[in-house]
């Protein structure tokens with residue numbers, strides 16, 4: 001048996017007809033930028049998240065950068081980022097001209113906390129950038145309190161948390177703004193690169209829309225220096241089809257996680273946990289193993305693909321080492337030396353989970 005880490009075909013094949021119809025409609029309208037599909041998606045996605053504004057853009061990295069710029073954050077400013085997130089979170093801060101300052105994370109949920117962030121606040125700190133890593137919401141209330149006390153902006157990185165909830169509210173509706181990626185493998189994914197910014201702040205929303213579109217306020221009126229980062233019609237048409245299935249696919253992810261729990265509960269492994277206050281949407285299923293290499297090898301020999309998210313801490317990478325001064329991140333270092341992401345995707349069968357778990361149990 002071979003089991004891929006992810007298989008997008010399992011979910012895409014369910015909506016092939018709807019996608020083809022969406023392609024044909026987009027082709028017949030022949031308007032590929034700033035058209036009807038984008039307008040509809042922005043409306044539907046803002047309603048889904050429960051915010052006033054959604055602004056489509058080119059990708060999730062740009063969504064973070066544009067948000068920072070729209071809040072006036074850049075040169076000389078510091079932005080606190082969890083040390084164990086993937087590259088784009090910190091890269092976007094650098095792209096905006098600001099300095100990423102890395103903070104350690106919660107030992108159970110892998111997310112930034114108000115305590116780890118508080119230790120990194122200086123006179124130059126302007127924003128907190130919590131990441132709802134693997135689909136698990138960060139504990140936002142204390143983070144928002146910390147931000148209020150220190151006059152900081154909070155931008156949620158929701159790239160892995162479409163549809164996740166914090167105390168009954170969707171992630172993305174809690175901070176001053178939030179950034180989404182619709183990279184194909186995300187819980188809501190396009191068929192290429194795409195992203196969005198959401199917020200309740202009208203002034204901010206208007207500014208992000210201008211920055212993403214060459215700084216234009218209206219045609220040929222360029223009021224600030226922007227960039228080209230627009231959500232295109234074809235990707236928006238795909239997202240409009242897929243958004244109607246997001247909750248269904250997230251429920252499949254949750255059921256699949258519960259099945260993994262059932263099969264692995266007697267092993268004593270550190271399995272993903274859902275905080276009391278949250279609905280976890282399991283973008284990834286990340287377990288921890290003390291002898292990770294042995295398990296990876298056993299799974300590989302049995303035809304099972306695994307991955308590590310992420311096999312680094314950001315300061316270990318050359319683009320970010322200059323932002324870090326011999327600091328240590330004991331919690332994240334410990335987590336990241338043991339994490340392993342198991343095959344996990346909507347449409348994965350119980351037989352496949354059985355097989356993966358049997359190999360793990362035998363190898364332990």
Ligand SMILES: *Cc1c(COP(=O)(O)O)cnc(C)c1O
Pocket residue numbers: 059060061062085086088089131157159160180181182183193194195
């Ligand atoms: C995917 C991802 C991004 C970046 O999204 P792109 O659309 O690939 O630019 C940012 N942050 C996190 C946590 C992500 O997983």
